[in-house]
Amino acid sequence: MAKTIMVIDDSASIRQVVNITLKKAGYDVVEACDGRDALGKLTGQKINLMVCDVNMPNMDGISFLKALKASQGYRFTPVIMLTTESQESKKQEGKEAGARAWVVKPFKPEQMLEAVSKLILP
Amino acid sequence: MEIDLSEARQTFVTESIELLQEMEGALLRLEGSPGDQETINSLFRSAHTIKGSSGVLGIESVERFTHAVENLLCKVRENEIRIDKKIIEVLFECRDHIQVLVDCASSGAGLSQGLLSREAELVKRLGSCIGGRGDAPDKTTEKETSGAEAGEGRLAATNAWHISIRFNGDLFRNGMDPASFLNYLAGLGETISITPLFERMPAAPEMDPEECYLGLEVDFRSEFDKKTIEDVFEFAREGSVIHILPPHSRVEAYMDMIRSLPEDFLLLGEILIKGGALTQHELDEALDMQKGEDAGAEQHKRLLGEIMVNEGMIYPEVVDAALERQKLSQASRSKEARTMRIDANKLDSLINLVGELVISGANMGQHARRLKDGWLTESASIMSRLVEEIRDNAMRMRMVPIGETFSRFNRVIRDIGRDSGKDIELKISGGETELDKTVIEKINDPLMHLVRNAADHGIEMPEERASKGKAPKGTVRLNAYHDAGSIVIEVSDDGRGLSRERIFKKACALGLLSPAQTPSDSELFRLIFEPGFSTAEQVTKLSGRGVGMDVVKRNIEALRGAVDVESDGRSGTTVRIRLPLTLAIIDGFMVGVGGSSYVIPLDMVVECVEFSEAERRAANRRRYMNLRGEMLPYIRLRDFFGTQGQEARFENIVVVRCAGQKAGFVVDDLYGEVQTVIKPLGRVYRDVKGIAGATITGNGKVALILDAPALMEGAGGGATASNLN
Amino acid sequence: MSVASITESTQYLTFKLDDEVFALDISQVREVLDFTTLTKVPRTPDFMRGVINLRGSVVPVVDMRLKFGMTKTEQTVNTCVIIAEITLDGEKLILGALADSVQEVIELDPDQIEPGPRIGTRLNTDFIKGMGKRDDEFIIILEVNRIFSSEELAAAHAAKDEVA
Structure with a gap:
């Protein structure tokens, strides 16, 4: 069965880029537009990995990570943070909150795939 | 691996347009309240997202420039730079430039030299905004000014709490001593003054020595919050009236606090409590009062905020701030409503x-x-x-709300104001009114024209307004509401109004009127929609580009709508547009002429009367009939359409009203109401007069939809009021 | 010039107006319908017979007999509406054409087609793409796009406006 990856980003075009990239590599993709939306969509479905932006309205990536780590079902789900080079401090915050990897925007689809394939269990 | 991102690029363009729209909204809000952190955050986020997405999609032109903008916004967000008019102006221009860049990326056009030098100039200005203001901003000045304004003399400039107590008459009987409260209070801060009040004290014979008649007005300085101070009187609260007004410096703090609340709180009382301006106890009391009033007439029910202000629990400006906060969170909540995009x-x-x-x-x-x-x-x-x-x-x-279309005009008004030196405010109401998306798309241009007209020709210069005794700030108003199956959009201004004289002169010059005629205001003003009619003495950059009101009228009529203008010639003009809610379906009234079926839009049909034998006999001589004493011009569709075949024995006249005028259509048969899906007739019949479209009837035949306004021109054209007699 | 545009074998739908055989390039024909009720649009030229309901779309129908100077098409059991797709000022347009009867689909090689006659037909020669010849029978191959060019339609409207 295909692995499912959740993409959380407030930018529809970035979600789409990640979505297209991951689908092409054979993953199933679920999209959420911010942390709150993502939490709402985590209702028992199996998510193998998450790709999450940092700066989002309603609930930012760090708060989402914290909420995720406090949850029952998803606290071991690996999360890749999407950051920009200007957010060094956020990177640290994200690391403390439990992010497993970073992909720095702007990224190439191949970089995204590489990060995903390293983290997702076969 | 080859990954095709062209679809994502398309999404990027749509997304950027939305984000740019949000940026514009945020900038406009910042002009009003430059310190609003949430707005700054949202502005930053929009720029940040555009930069991030363009980067991922490899649209370097957008990424590079937006990065520069983001840099400045980042500093603003971190409070390293204080936002001011100059920065807002630069940001407006940057926003526009990003839009141009996105457009170029979307069409695949390269950047012209002009664009590149424009970009260089903007980047330089962005740089000077960052560089020239390294120092931490002086935050206090502005706040203190507004704090003092809030005072209204209710309390002197003492920066103190004011506590007003009317003790419960049973206080002594309950074993309590007013002095103990004051002692306790003294432990929380510094008591400045205590004024005892005895106005409840009756004359000696009636006085009950066990009854407490005392009231106190206390000025008190403390760093503690309202709740703590209120708790001092915890035991005396029952039956007593206690009002605690915060020091003025706190008002601003409350307002700030309220504005920075997360967006989840929706009830006014909750917002106020969260902001620290109100205690739970006060809220309960106010709610009780409100409930008590419910029993009375519903229309007299006061608003919660009003009660709290009247009861002296809170300052009005704090309530205003809270209401605004509430509006914001409602707006953002409605935006979060579950939606999906559909092509x-x-x-x-x-x-x-x-x-x-x-x-x-x-x-x-x-x-x-x-x-x-x-x-x-x-x-x-x-x-x-x-x-x-x-x-x-x-x-x-x-159906989509028209609000978004309306709010785009904020920018238009702002720019006109800036360019012309006028002070103009755009007031929007009815933004939640919904209408068909295709109508909204088509109404944009006419609205733009009307709004520009209002701001440019309607609103006077501030000095001129002042000399007329008007407020120097002019108002342009956009309003929308539903009315009997159509939507009405009003564009109004409180400017100089239409000039009877000038329009009359122009109408005579164009041969629309003869100097001897004395048309009514509405007849005269309607002429501004005639081709070639532009009375503006001075053609400015913004309006008067040769596109006249006749184009506006034509565009609106193409949407099966009508437009009318009202003005008292002195204090403003209102243009009222009436549009069908949707273009695809109308309620129609089906009639028959010579075996063919025609549909008249039902909302235009006033009544149907018999076309009497006498009228028929007179039909050759005149083209109007007497409808209960009213002159009704009519058109016999059989003649107008050149219908062949046997004339009907009985004919009927359908009285139709459109744009305030009445006319009759003479038909053979009346079939009644039908719901009609409008089909275009296609370009082959584009120039056919009197037919607006077609529809398919229940029996599968095609019926034609009459273009009532065009037909009425035919009916009225040869029979205006003047040559009837 | 007319012939130059026909370079490979093409299929044609043939039909009769009066006793003459006409043909349309099959790629322009969508379908053929039985004659159905027409709704006349007032104040349009006679040859524009009206509109029909084609599965929910409103499609104009022209009377080619009138257009070509013959008498009006009368309804018989054989009367058909040929639904054709034409290009008008770069826009695709669906149009119905009345025919007394529809014959068959034939294939003609370019060498079976001659240029249209300059004179000797009732038709405006501009409307003729070429003359096909088969079994000693002449088939007039029509240039539909030109018959319903915007000039033709505009001329029709102008003529009507003078009357009105």
Whole structure:
């Protein structure tokens, strides 16, 4: 069965880029537009990995990570943070909150795939 | 691996347009309240997202420039730079430049030299905004000014709490001592003054020594919050009246606090408590009062905020801030409503199909009735009803609020104000009014023209306004509401109004009127929609570009709408546009002429009367009839359409009203109301006069929809009021 | 010039107006319908016979007999509406054409087609793409796009406006 990856980003075009990239590599993709939306969509479905932006309205990536780590079902789900080079401090915050990897925007689809394939269990 | 991102690029363009729209909104809000952190955050986020997405998609031109903008916004967000008018102006221009860059990326056009130098200039200005203001901002000045303004003399400039207590008469009987409260209070801060009040004290014979008549007004300085101070009187609260007004410096703090609340709090009271301006106890009390009033007449029910202000619990400006906060969170909540994007074409094709389904349902119903099969008729009618419901729902999907279109004009008004030196405010109401998306798209240009006209020609310069005794700030108002199956959009201003004289002169010059005529205001003002009519003495950069009101009128009529203007010639002009809610379906009234069926839009039909024998005989001589003493110009469709065949023995006249004028259409038969899915007739019949479209009737035939306004021109053209007599 | 545009074997739908055989390039024909009720649009030229309901779309129908100077098409059991797709000012347009009867689909090689006659037909020669010849029978191959060019339609409207 295909692995499912959740993409959380407030930018529809970035979600789409990640979505297209991951689908092409054979993953199933679920999209959420911010942390709150993502939490709402985590209702028992199996998510193998998450790709999450940092700066989002309603609930930012760090708060989402914290909420995720406090949850029952998803606290071991690996999360890749999407950051920009200007957010060094956020990177640290994200690391403390439990992010497993970073992909720095702007990224190439191949970089995204590489990060995903390293983290997702076969 | 080859990954095709062209689809994502398309998404990027749509997304950027939305984000740029948000940026514009945020900038406009910042002009009003430059310190609003949430707005700054949202501005930053928009720029940040555009930068991030363009980077991922490899649209370097956008990424590079937006990065520069983001840099400045980042500093603003971190409070390293204080936002001011100059920065807002630069940001406005940067926003526009990003839009140009996105457009270029979307069309694949390269950047011209002009654009590049424009970019260099903007980047330089961005740099100077960052560089020239390294120092931490002086935050205090502005706040203190507004704090002092808030005072209104209710409390002197003492920066103190004011506590007003009327003790419960049973205080002593309950074993309590007023002095103990004051002692306790003294432990929380510094008591400045205590004024005892005895106005409740009766004359000595009636006085009950066990009764407490005391009231106190206390000025008190403390760093503690309202709740703590209120708690001092915890035991005396029952039966006592206690008001605690915060020091003025706190008002601003409350307002700040309220503005920075997360967006989840929706009730006014909750917002105020969260902000620290109100205690739970006070809220309960106010709510009780409100409930008590409920019992009385509903219309006298006061608003919660009003009660709290009147009871001296809180300052009005704090309530205002809270209400604004509430509005914001409602807005953002409604935005979060579960939505999904649907390609408009898919929706159109769905609506088309359902329209067909309605027709074939009606068809089936007819057959069922012909077969006289009760069960079949019943099922057919149930199905028809369901299908109609589906259609209505499908139509509703295409309905969008007009607010977004309205708010785009904020920028227009602002720019006109800046360029012309006028002080103009745009007030929007009825933004939640919904109408068909296709109508909204088509109404934009006419609205733009009207808004520009209002701001440019309507609103006077501040000095001129002042000399007329008007407020120097002019107002342009956009309003929308539903009215009897149509939507009405009003563009009004409180400017100089239409000049009777000038319009009259121009109308005579154009040969529309003779100098001897004395038209009424509305007749005269309506002439501004005639071609070639532009009385502006001075053609400015913004309006008067040769596109006149006649184009506005034509565009609106193409949407089956009508436009009217009202002005008292002194204090403003209102242009009222009436539009159908949707372009796809109308309620129609079906008539027959010589064996063909025609549909008249039902909302235009006033009544149907018999075309009497006497009128018929007079028909050759004149083209108007006497309808209960009123002159009614009419048009005989049989003649107008050159219909062949036997004349009907009896004819009827359908009285139609459009744009405030009445006319009659003479027809053979009246068939009654029909719901009509409008089909375009296509370009082959583009120039046919009097026909607006076609529709398919229940029996599968095509019926033509009459273009009532055009026909009325035919009816009225030869028979204006003046040559009737 | 007319012939130069026909370079490979093409299929044609043939039909009769009066006793003459006409043909249309099959790629322009969508379908053929039985004659159905027409709704006349007032104040339009006579040859524009009206509109029909084609599965929910409103499609104009022209009377080619009138257009070509013959008498009006009368309805018989054989009368058909040929639904054709034409290009008008770069836009695709669906149009119905009345025919007394539809014959068959034939294939003609370019060498079976001659240029249209300059004179000797009732038709405006501009409307003729070429003359096909088969079994000693002449087939007039029509240039539909030109018959319903915007000039033709505009001329029709102008003529009507003078009357009105």
